[in-house]
Amino acid sequence: MGTFEKGILGGFSGKVGTVIGSTWRGINVIRSKQGPRRGGSTQKQLEQQAKFSLIMKFLQPLTLLLNLSFDQIAVGMSGFNKAFSYNVLNGVTGVYPAFTVNYAMVLLSRGVLPNAAAPSCASPAAGKLAFNWTDNSGQGKARATDKAFVAAYSEELDHWIFSLDVAPRNAGTVQLDALAFAGKPVQTWLGFISEDGRFVANSVYTGTVNVL
Secondary structure, three states: OEEOOOOOOOOOOEEEOOEEEEEEOOEEEEEEOOOOOOOOOOHHHHHHHHHHHHHHHHHHHHHHHHHHHOHHHOOOOOHHHHHHHHHHHHOEEOOOOOOEEOHHHOOOOOOEEOOOEEEEEEOOOOOEEEEEEEOOOOOOOOOOOOEEEEEEEEOOOOEEEEEOOOOEHHHOEEEEEOHHHOOOEEEEEEEEEOOOOOOEEOOEEEEEEEOO
């Protein structure tokens, strides 16, 4: 960086050729324009970019759900951004450049509400997914009126099906129409949100299910 007195051009600001002019504490200053960073991105930056891209593509179809299910712990950001941040850190496995989603570690909701006991998922009929759990109303903040949400993801089709407010906690079961996934394996999750929306349970991964 250099300073200069008024010459035939006088003081200037902005970029001219390979130099940039400005004023600092009343002094005219010039500095050379920085060239492109040598060497490009570092290995660590490339790995982080790959993780960001993978999780963004994976979660983006769930924006509506995640803005609700992560809202209670999102401070200064959207629920989706909080979910994205959590799953970038915890939901990726493998070695660059072959990163994949670690479905068992993915959370679709996060909070202090207890999830239901013994959650599971199966396909009892063509195009159907049945989510089952044991009602644990009264455990901590768990209430019979808490609303379940369910989600299923087909890696082969790169497609989600999810549904909010499908059944109360005390129902113990709910079915999701998954005809679009017939004959394919899917990843499944179950979670709960309190009736007034104030409390959310950590979602539970209910495994890989082959849809009939």
